[in-house]
Amino acid sequence: MNTWVEYWDDPSPSNGSHAQMNTQKVFIEPDPESISRRFFDSPETAQKFAKKLKESGKLARVKTDKSE
Secondary structure, three states: OOEEEEEEEOOOOOOOOHHHOOOOOOOOOOOHHHOEEEEEOOHHHHHHHHHHHHHOOEEEEEEEOOOO
């Protein structure tokens, strides 16, 4: 099974107070050219990497192809 993380910059504005933010955030699929990918040997390592990316302000998702 192949595991990778796709990540990109968060396009939503980060200025303003929490009260000013829109509570109904709509997900917009990023431009495929702006998505970066990194491959991992294990899903656990990929999850840790994705968590660090999210903490740094990027959007990330862990993907697998389910092949064996």
